[in-house]
Amino acid sequence: MSDPSIPTPPAKPPGLTRSSRVWRAAIIGGVLVVTVVAFGYVGGWLAPHRLTPARIVNQLQADAGMFPGYRRNHAKGVCVAGYFQSNGQAQAYSDAQVFAPGRTPVVGRFAIPGGNPYAPDSSVPIRSMALRFALANGQQWRTGMNSMPVFPVATPQAFYEQLQAQQPDPATGKPNPAKVGAFFASHPETAAFLAWVKTAKPSASFATESYWSLNAFVFVDANGTRHPVRWRMVPQSSAAAGDVQKAGDADYLDADLTQRLAQGPLRWHLQVTLADPSDPTNDATKAWPTDRHEIDAGTLELESTQPQESGPCRDINYDPLVLPAGIEASDDPLLPARSAAYATSYLRRTSEEAHLPGTAAAHAKPETQP
C-alpha cells in the first residue's frame, strides 16, 4: 500500500503488444459469438428441424386455409355459458376449489375440428367442448374435450406428420388418399381411433355427445397424494330417433343448440376416471379399461349461447394447462404441445384482431364459401 498522503497516479498497466491486443479482441469476439449462437439454438432459429408451435400452427393453416381472426383449429364454434354444480365427491382426490360443494361459473365453447370456420357441420364426426371454470379464489381451470374416447396419435411429432399427410393436394384441393393411407399404415397407434371413426356419425346436436379429456391429468388431494385421472362430460340429453341433420343446412348444430336452450338448460355429468397404476398416462391413443373406479363430480349446467364472434368465449384460449391448484398435468407429451400451439394460435388471431402490421385483416370473408 502506498502512503495515502502522497498522491500517486493511477497505476497504468503496461501496454499490450500488437499480437496480445489481437488475441484479446478475438477472445471477446469469441465470447459474443458463442453467446449469440447458443441463443439462436435455444430459440430455434438455428435448429430448423425442431418441431415448434409455429410449425404446427403453420401446418394447420396449410391444411385448412387462412381465416384471419379465427382459431387455427376448431375454428367453427359457438359460445355457451352456465355453471358447474359440484357435489363434493371429487374432493377426496383433488383439493381444487371447483370440487368443493357449490357452484363455479363456466364460459364454454362448442366447436367442430378443423381450421375452416365455414365448414359444414356434417363434414366431421367429431364435436368438441371447451370450458373455462372461474374459481372463487381467482384460479382457473380450462379444458378442451373431444367427443371421442381416444386421440389418433400419442406424440406431437406424430400429430404434425398426420397434419402433413392431410394437407390438400394443390391439384385436387383434397388430401391425397395415398399419403393419408400411408400415414395411418405407418402409425399403428391410430387403430383405436380408426375403429371409433368407422362407427361414428356426425351428430345432429352438441347436447347429446359425451366429451372426453383424452389426455390424462393428475388430481392432488389435500394431503398431497397424487391421483392420475381422465375425465369426461356425459350428457343427460340423449339423441332421439328423429335427430338427423337437415339436408342442405351447414349450420344445424348452432340452430339445434339455440332451440334446446330456449326450452331449458342442458346438463352433463362430470365423470372422473381414476387410473390403475398399470394404466398409461402418457398415451392418449389408449383407452383405460372400463372397470376403473369412477366418480360423478357434479353437473355442468349450460344456460345460454352466443355467437363466437361476439360472445365471451371468443377471447379465451382454452389452454389445457391453465389448471387450478389441485389439478396438474400428467406426463402426456401432447399436453405441452397443445398448450404451446394454442398460445401461438391465440397470438396470431389476437394480432389480426388488433390489425397489427404484418397480419391479415381479421374477419375477412373467404373468397368462396363452401
Add this chain to the structure above:
Amino acid sequence: MNSSSPRFTLAARVLHWLMAAMILAMLFIGVGMVASVSERHDWLIRIHKPLGIAILILVVLRLAVRLRHPPPPLPADLPALQKLAALASHWLLYALMFALPLIGWAMLSAGGYPVMLSESLRLPPIFPVSPTAFAVLRHAHAWLAMLLFLTFLAHLGAALYHGLIRRDGVLSSMTGVRLR
C-alpha cells in the same frame, strides 16, 4: 488491490451478479419456451413467471442502491462517445429490467389468464382483459426482450473490452478482482 480504482459497493456488486445470472437465464428460458412443444415448454414457463417477478423486485432494490451509492466514475481518459454509450446503455438496461416483467404481467392480465407464480400463488391482474392489448403487449414483450439481449451483448463486449484491452479498472470495479 489498487486504492485508486474505486469499486461498486458490495450491495451493488452482489445485486449485479445475481441479476446478471437471472436475466441471462430468463432470456434463454423465454426464447426456449416459446420454441418448444415438449415438456420443456411447460416447466420453463413455470420458472419464467416467478423469476420475472423476482427480477422486478430486485431491480427496485437495485435502483435504490444505485441512487444512494452512485457508481464509481468512468476513467477520465475515456472518449466522450464511449462515455455517452456507457451512460445510455446502463439506463436502457434499467428501463428494460423494469419494463419486461411489468409488460409480461400486463400481457397475461390482458389475455385473461390467471397470473400464477406457483400452483396456488396468484398475482392480481394489472391490465383490463383485452385481446388487442394482449397482442400488442405480447409482441412488445418479445421485441423488448430482443433489445435486452442486444444491450446485454453490448454490455458484455464493453465490459470485456475494458477488462482485457483498456485495462482501466472499469471491469474490476464490478468484479472486485483486477485482471492484468
